Amino acid sequence: MIETLSIIVVEKDRDRALLIVDALREAGDYKITVIGEETGLARRIAENRPDLVLIDLRSPSRDVLEELALASGPMDRPVAMFVDRSDTGLTRAAIEAGVSAYVVDGLRPDRIRPVLDAAIARFHMFSRMRSELAATKAALEERKVIDRAKGLIMRAKGIGEEEAYGLLRKAAMDQGKRLIEVAQAIVTAAELLR
Template identity: 45%
Template sequence: MDLTLKIVIVDESPVRSAIIEEGLREAGYSHVARVAETANLLARVYAVDPDVIIIDLENPSRDVLEQMFQVSRVVKRPIAMFVDQSDAASIQASVDAGVSAYIVGGLAKERVKSILDLCISRFNAFSRLQDELEQVKSALSDRKIIDRAKGMLMKVKNLSEEEAYSLMRSTAMREKKKIVDIAQSIITAAEMLK
């Protein structure tokens, strides 16, 4: 592992790029810079003169970087690691994670492999975090829907909170549906009958 390599992370998500930077630093890489803005991307990348550029594949600025490789006659020309067809598993992993690396100036691929592997696992960890966040958010909104329907049942059918909830739960079991779906149909029906 070559810890003196200069690495630039081009990512529109500041949280994700912070996670990656942290990972690289933990692994011992000390020359890590982050670029989030599209404006002056080229100037900023040039200023760092990196050996490795990490970019997320959802970033339209990939095309801007490609121009740099076109016009740079002075600067060493970066090669997209992503397109090296010799390592299919690594390509698949990098595409699935949504990250790509450019290697500048003919560095041996092996020297960069550990960097890319690290980025892939951090990208994956980031999407897992996002998924969990989504789940929490949707659980919260499910909770609200169920509470609202419960309140309606209590009022209309003059039930206690517990009775209202168990009525919804038994209906959901009987109809093989989720309790939140039953709650939603109660709300919809109530709104239609208003």
């Protein structure tokens, strides 16, 4: 019988960690441990003797895991980054999704594949959520600046909202600039001249 694969998920955000754990549970029968603390990370991982460690590609703590990849590191079994250096397709998919995996040397690729596939799918979802959130935030910010610029024009020229917006759009078109750029220039100028 093959022993249950032991997986560590390093993730500070509790909700994200739970989502990853759920996805892994669906993918197979694994022993999963979540580490949310950065304190003593290398020691905690070494004590758990995992077969596989999953961590956000952007996590600053990744460099701590590099220590585990050294033969003289705190783990007695050498760890390699990713599945297999030859399987660049899977590695690239993982990188693009924003997940990095540290795998104990000699673990069979067919045992790792389902874990990574599940993690990759989940991390893709995270990065989509992250970029959607960023886009929403940026759109909100732009809206605010445009509204302020509109208000400034309305006050300066004693005109209505629609007319002020029309002037802004015309200026942007004439100068070949984005609306937000013209609005930002007006707001900056107004702050300087205040």
